[in-house]
């Protein structure tokens with residue numbers, strides 16, 4: 042199980058546009074239409090399954106919110122940072 046990160050470590054490692062909210066890291070992505078958001082959520086789910094590390098995904102009209110935390114560790118770990126980076130790399134591709 043990954044170790045909990047300190048707030049300073051989180052701040053140093055968070056990808057741009059991501060923020061820390063308590064024990065979670067969060068980003069909301071905007072889309073031109075609803076189905077692009079749905080497709081993005083599907084892609085995030087596939088990454089989560091591959092990593093076996095699962096975010097909360099909230100699909101709204103023209104936006105998708107991703108929340109990451111490490112439930113077993115009880116906070117934010119490298120697994121969450123890695124997931125955010127993987128999602129970012131897919132989004133920018």
Ligand SMILES: C[C@H](O)[C@H](O)[C@H]1CNC2=NC(N)=NC(=O)C2=N1
Nearest residue numbers: 093094095096110111112113114
């Ligand atoms: C048993 C436990 O649920 C699994 O080991 C995995 C599944 N996906 C997970 N996802 C997240 N975000 N945190 C976890 O601790 C976690 N654990």
